Ligand SMILES: [Zn+2]
Ligand SMILES: [Zn+2]
């Protein structure tokens with residue numbers, strides 16, 4: 797196809813419909829989502845959206861990484877004996893002590 801620049805396709809109604817994936821950063825549009833994704837990776841790598849943990853303000857480049865990290869916070873205060881969760885460390889530790897006594901278990 798002879799379309800070498802966006803200026804060349806201006807005036808054609810098809811232009812918008814045929815390139816539905818538009819880069820939010822620079823406005824360049826692409827026919828395929830993959831192409832746009834690649835463009836963002838290559839051209840705007842310094843503008844990666846950061847995913848920030850509410851608990852400790854750690855920054856992650858992807859939501860996947862953040863979700864994996866969040867497990868640290870939820871699992872940290874989970875009682876290994878009864879599975880009860882606590883959002884505060886002091887309460888959690890008191891609870892675990894009680895759980896150990898109740899179950900007649902000794903800490904490892
Ligand atoms: Zn762009
Ligand atoms: Zn965190």
Ligand SMILES: [Zn+2]
Nearest residue numbers: 875877878895
């Ligand atoms: Zn417990």
